[in-house]
Amino acid sequence: LKTIIKANNNEDKSILAALTINNVAMDGTKQSLNVSGLKLTSQDMSLSAEIAGNTNNSKFSFQGPITIAPFNLRNVLNQLDIKVPALQDEKALSKAAATFNLLVTNDAADLQNISLTLDGTQIKGSTTITDFSKPAITFNLASDNMDLDPYLAPIADKKSKPINSPAITLALGTSTLPVELLKKLIINGQLSLERLKVNAMTMQDVQLNLDIKEGLINAQQSAKGFYAGSYNGVFSVDMRNNNPILSINEKIVHVQIEPLLNDFNGATKLSGLLDLSTQLEGQGNNAKELKSSLKGNLSFLLTDCVIKGFNLQKIIDDAKTLIKEPTLPADNKNDQMLFSKLSGTATINNGLVQNNDLIGIASKIHLNGKGTADLNSEKLDYNLNARYIKTKATTTEPEQLIDTPININIAGTFAKPTYTVDLAAILSDKNKAKIDQFIDNNHNKIDEIAHKIDKKIGPGLGNLLKGLFKKPKE
Numbered sequence: 001l002k003t004i005i006k007a008n009n010n011e012d013k014s015i016l017a018a019l020t021i022n023n024v025a026m027d028g029t030k031q032s033l034n035v036s037g038l039k040l041t042s043q044d045m046s047l048s049a050e051i052a053g054n055t056n057n058s059k060f061s062f063q064g065p066i067t068i069a070p071f072n073l074r075n076v077l078n079q080l081d082i083k084v085p086a087l088q089d090e091k092a093l094s095k096a097a098a099t100f101n102l103l104v105t106n107d108a109a110d111l112q113n114i115s116l117t118l119d120g121t122q123i124k125g126s127t128t129i130t131d132f133s134k135p136a137i138t139f140n141l142a143s144d145n146m147d148l149d150p151y152l153a154p155i156a157d158k159k160s161k162p163i164n165s166p167a168i169t170l171a172l173g174t175s176t177l178p179v180e181l182l183k184k185l186i187i188n189g190q191l192s193l194e195r196l197k198v199n200a201m202t203m204q205d206v207q208l209n210l211d212i213k214e215g216l217i218n219a220q221q222s223a224k225g226f227y228a229g230s231y232n233g234v235f236s237v238d239m240r241n242n243n244p245i246l247s248i249n250e251k252i253v254h255v256q257i258e259p260l261l262n263d264f265n266g267a268t269k270l271s272g273l274l275d276l277s278t279q280l281e282g283q284g285n286n287a288k289e290l291k292s293s294l295k296g297n298l299s300f301l302l303t304d305c306v307i308k309g310f311n312l313q314k315i316i317d318d319a320k321t322l323i324k325e326p327t328l329p330a331d332n333k334n335d336q337m338l339f340s341k342l343s344g345t346a347t348i349n350n351g352l353v354q355n356n357d358l359i360g361i362a363s364k365i366h367l368n369g370k371g372t373a374d375l376n377s378e379k380l381d382y383n384l385n386a387r388y389i390k391t392k393a394t395t396t397e398p399e400q401l402i403d404t405p406i407n408i409n410i411a412g413t414f415a416k417p418t419y420t421v422d423l424a425a426i427l428s429d430k431n432k433a434k435i436d437q438f439i440d441n442n443h444n445k446i447d448e449i450a451h452k453i454d455k456k457i458g459p460g461l462g463n464l465l466k467g468l469f470k471k472p473k474e
Contacts, residue, residue: 017042031055033062043079044071049102063103070097070117089150095119107132114141121146127189139189147197166198166221167233167248168280182239183215196223200264203231215240229255229274243283246290251277257302272305272342280348291375292351302342311335338362344369351375355382364389371410380417382410 022037035051046069053062073096077084084093097117103110109129116123125141193206204225211218216238223231233250254273261268280296283289344358353373360367366389371382386406412418 044075045069046071059106061103061105064101066098066100066102068096068098070095072096073118086154087150088152088154092119092150119150134184134186136186137189139187139191141189142192144194146193146195149197149200152199166201166203166223166231167219167235167250182212182217185212186214187212201227201260202263226252227256227260229253231255244285245283246281248278248280248296269308270305271308272302272339275301294348294351294375296348297346298348299345300343303340305339305342307337307339309335311337339367342367348375358384362389373414378414380410380412380414384408384410 018041020039025034032054038049040047049066051062051064072094074093100111100114112126114125123141123143127139130136188211191208196203196206203223206223209220218236220234230253235248238245257274258271278298282294339360339362341361344355346353346355356370358369365386367386369384373380409420
């Protein structure tokens with residue numbers, strides 16, 4: 001048996017589909033039907049099947065193995081006038097194939113032993129669809145390796161791409177799906193992954209539980225392996241109104257921040273062990289609207305932290321050294337600052353992140369910080385205040401100074417931050433005699449020293465030191 005289906009248009013004689021069947025066997029007594037060698041081709045797709053079915057009092061059921069040969073999904077979607085959105089990888093959705101055992105009744109379908117290929121991803125499992133008039137879909141799927149990045153929206157400037165967590169990335173992705181379709185769907189199921197990559201971050205042993213009911217999306221995801229730590233996240237998207245509402249709760253435990261940021265940006269100057277929790281809410285139809293409406297709070301703890309290319313202790317010591325010797329030490333590209341602990345909390349209101357309680361503990365310095373980061377404009381306005389931790393004198397080291405504040409103002413943008421150092425008081429009263437003696441003996445050298453400081457540490461510091469070295473009038 002061979003049937004050709006053509007376009008119902010006098011001007012268009014193209015073939016829409018072709019159906020061939022090698023053998024059909026019918027038994028009227030048993031009301032059964034067996035079809036072998038069934039093959040349906042349409043455009044770039046080809047489906048083959050072996051079907052056995054029966055009817056009983058107007059109810060029917062058909063079952064058998066189905067094979068969909070590899071095809072270009074992107075081409076098929078275009079042929080169906082379904083617009084493919086811009087994706088990070090232009091070759092994404094170029095290869096798809098599937099095999100499964102199908103059971104179909106009057107109002108339900110059951111797919112077992114699914115083996116689905118999408119580009120480089122293999123997915124296995126089962127799914128059931130009940131009530132065709134109002135479909136309810138359940139699924140249980142698993143994959144060894146899945147990379148979602150090719151299917152995400154393109155990034156115009158990779159250097160300034162925002163750091164989105166897995167839950168935020170997935171939530172933003174679901175918010176781009178057709179609203180009217182989601183309002184009609186009921187979906188519940190779980191997806192297990194040995195390895196998942198999303199937004200350049202990788203996770204192992206991942207569980208994703210998804211529940212969609214008439215426009216309300218709830219998802220829970222966890223990863224037992226997330227850069228030597230673990231990850232748990234819950235998000236919901238309410239699309240039942242014109243302005244979708246997003247809610248996210250996330251927690252990461254003992255995550256190595258350096259390899260995570262290396263994967264995300266390709267390079268980082270920060271390392272340590274991070275614990276982070278967030279509770280966020282927002283609403284909008286796109287990422288920009290969601291960021292501008294984002295509200296919530298977060299807390300973090302970074303232990304055994306190393307900041308490379310920066311050493312606050314050295315900046316202070318260099319400035320103190322100028323009292324005795326006007327020559328600054330040579331550059332050290334291996335400078336780094338070690339903190340045993342960096343912690344704080346923040347509130348987020350309409351996309352403005354406000355932190356007032358940053359605490360940093362280093363071997364000789366106690367650090368406090370507060371300020372804002374605007375997620376909308378990506379501007380920074382932050383102040384760090386560092387003070388010596390008092391230590392007792394030894395045979396080789398004098399008593400360390402206490403209450404010696406060093407202020408560092410951070411401005412600019414996320415991509416290009418700027419740093420201004422303000423030494424409010426570099427020496428304690430114990431050293432006033434040394435300062436007076438230095439000014440008397442080196443009055444003509446102060447301008448030269450200030451110039452070297454500006455060149456070495458940063459603009460504006462030299463003027464501050466010149467003011468500091470002015471001898472008070474008698």
